[in-house]
Amino acid sequence: MKKALHQSLRMALSASMLLAFAAPLTAHAAEKIEVYDSYTSKSSNVQLYSVSQLDGNQFINAVIARQPDGTYAKWPEAFQHFWKYDSGNLQLTGMDDPEQAYVYDTQSQSIVRKSEYTLSPDGSWGVLERSRYERQPAGYIAKFGDQYLRNSATGKVSVYYSTQRYYNARWINQHTLLESGYNEAARQNVISTFDPSTGKRQELLKGTLNNLNLSKGLLQYVKNEPKRLPWIYNLKDGSSRLVKDNRELEALFPAPPSSRQEVNFPKDMVLKDLPAADMPITLAYEYNVNLDGKSVDVPTVFTKGGQEWIPVKPLAAALGWKIEVMNISATGDPSAAYIYKITNGSNHTVLTPVNSFNSASRLYIAPAQIKELEYKSVKVTPYLK
Known part of the structure; x- marks a missing residue:
């Protein structure tokens, strides 16, 4: 729908x-x-x-x-x-x-x-990436790449991965993501697979992905070493070998x-x-939000870190909430990026980076803060296509 x-x-x-x-x-x-x-x-x-x-x-x-x-x-x-x-x-x-x-x-x-999600070959999942900027405690602004995952059957959206480093993913097989990027724990570039149906990630090898030929099931990569020699990895049997010469490289990865x-x-x-x-x-619209019987369509709702986030702007426009930008010094934390006061009649809640989410200057609120505005029921329903 x-x-x-x-x-x-x-x-x-x-x-x-x-x-x-x-x-x-x-x-x-x-x-x-x-x-x-x-x-x-x-x-x-x-x-x-x-x-x-x-x-x-x-x-x-x-x-x-x-x-x-x-x-x-x-x-x-x-x-x-x-x-x-x-x-x-x-x-x-x-x-x-x-x-x-x-x-x-x-x-x-x-x-x-x-x-616009990029659908898996079987259509069961969709992914997209959005950039987000966030002020860090040290005072600098960090850029994050948030990876969003949508379950086509349930309509639920979640941020399954977030990093300040390079990260790239694309679908292989029916609904497996082939990932390439910097692994914080390993402290080096890693190529891995991620299955959204199980939430499990499997490391294939340590290195940087340069090219791929999915029809042949081959990856071209370089190891994390000074020589940066071109290697070929076979997804079917997990074997690796050095590339023979440039002619082979051009033939396998045109x-x-x-x-x-x-x-x-x-x-x-x-x-x-x-x-x-x-x-x-x-x-x-991806979702409908119902607050005590009042229905509002919203572009998206998603979970990150187990917390559900709902966009503030469409709710405020439909329900008459007042949004005020407050003095950051009022938080007692000079490193805080923002502080907003959301008012609904005689009730209000205060949103800071601690209890809200902000992406592309869009503010998101959790159900707990919505209930501070004197709503007893918060029902979130995805629209299924």
């Missing part, structure tokens, strides 16, 4: 999201349009291009669509690029903010505000074909002068 609201793009996007270029235009003619990525629908022949053009001393980036009559239209400035997902959908904005992520759904041919496409746009086409296309937006 998925509840969605359709509305025009101009109404859906706030002025703060529009990206503007302040540099003045000059009288120089616009140069050739460069294509970074392209998409063509096999069923409807919709053609989209992620492009840029040097116009005077200013780069113009845009997503443009070729109309049925052969003319072109430009998507609004909030959407200036797209990147292809493994699912076939197109990423339009960064995925760090679960309330502000936009995807072009190639099935409905509309823009969807959603969390470079992927370029997605850049040469397109013959009209020579006099200027991106900034193209007409604007009106695009529908679908708002997709």
Whole structure:
């Protein structure tokens, strides 16, 4: 089940999201349009291009669509690029903010505000990564990579891994994650597998993953040693061997074909002068939160460290909560990153990094703090697709 609201793009996007270029235009003619990525629908022949053009001393980036009559239209400035997902959908904005992520759904041919998970081959699990910045006790700001996991059967979302170091994961087999990154306990790079159905992680070898060929079940890696010689690991039998030479390396791990496409746009086409296309937006929700019978749809709810986190902003907007930013010195901890007072009528709760969660400037609250606002029942229900 998925509840969605359709509305025009101009109404859906706030002025703060529009990206503007302040540099003045000059009288120089616009140069050739460069294509970074392209998409063509096999069923409807919709053609989209992620492009840029040097116009005077200013780069113009845009997503443009070729109309049925052969003319072109430009998507609004909030959407200036797209990147292809493994699912076939197109990423339009960064995925760090679960309330502000936009995807072009190639099935409905509309823009969807959603969390775009990369599904396992059997469809039973989905993963995505979001970056988060957090002030540390020493005073510096640390960047974390939070790995989110969604159970397709239950709809439940959890942060299964969080690190300040490099980490990469992708699906192999039916629902096994192949992980590569720095292991804090081992104090070196490790390649491992993680099974979300059991929560178990298995180390395959110590080293850094450089490439893989899943059709042959082969990994190309280097050991954690000064020589950094190329090795091959066989996922089927767990054996390793040195690469014979560059010819073998290129044969087993060929470079992927370029997605850049040469397109013959009209020579006099200027991106900034193209007409604007009106695009529908679908708002997709992962969860419904019910507080004493009052129902609110929210973008996501997730658990981290065994604690359930619910976004504050949609609840406050729907239920009339007041959100106040308070003086950090009031916490008695000068290293605290924030302190918010949430008020519901005559009741209030105070949120700090100790009892709340903050990601991409989005504040999350726990059920215990919601009950401090005099709600007796907090019921969280996922929408199942």
